[in-house]
Amino acid sequence: MSRIITASQEAVYEFASDIGNLPKWAAGLAQSEVVQEGRNLFVESPMGRVRIQFVERNRFGVLDHDVVLPSGTIVTNPMRVLAHPDGAEVIFTVRQIELSDVEFARDIRMVEADLARLAVLVSNPPGVE
Template structure:
């Protein structure tokens, strides 16, 4: 299994970036690779209509370390753990997302990486609209 790290520097404080990105209600506004429509909450689980089909998402508890890790249960039942960090950066915050090649051929993996990069670009735009 291959992994690829996608990162984006956002000119905003890590706290601002984390607060926005960690709010499940904001997912459809920036994370099109995960959520195409409003997120439905079922306890700690989020039910999401994604490009992969209906998936379940569980985020780690909110924390002061900028960790936004989340498990995505695919329609096949496979659970993919996505590691995401919001780190301090001299220009604001850096968001790092690890993409793993699980149940994807090489072309699908490349598309997944491109989708994550587009999501992080949208995240930056949404945050700049808010500040």
């Protein structure tokens, strides 16, 4: 799925790649403060406590990350922030791993909501009129 955001690719990438911002926009993944141990991040999620590891910061807008579920299953989530004529396009691949069709549909709605929150936060940062 994808979402066009009316902000520059750089602004979207900077905000989304800041680990401290994760609970602000990615409620489908992080419902609590992020605990960082090296490159590993730990959060309480709708699935329980999960471990997340993002790729290193890069100039290509790649935000791929692995999520280790409570079951131990690793879900690799491809995510990109690309330049777009209207600002930036965020592309996120949702995978149906260990999910029923109903749970998968719920995950899709959660990712859509997360990307919508990201768009609002980056397009209208607090304190900027």
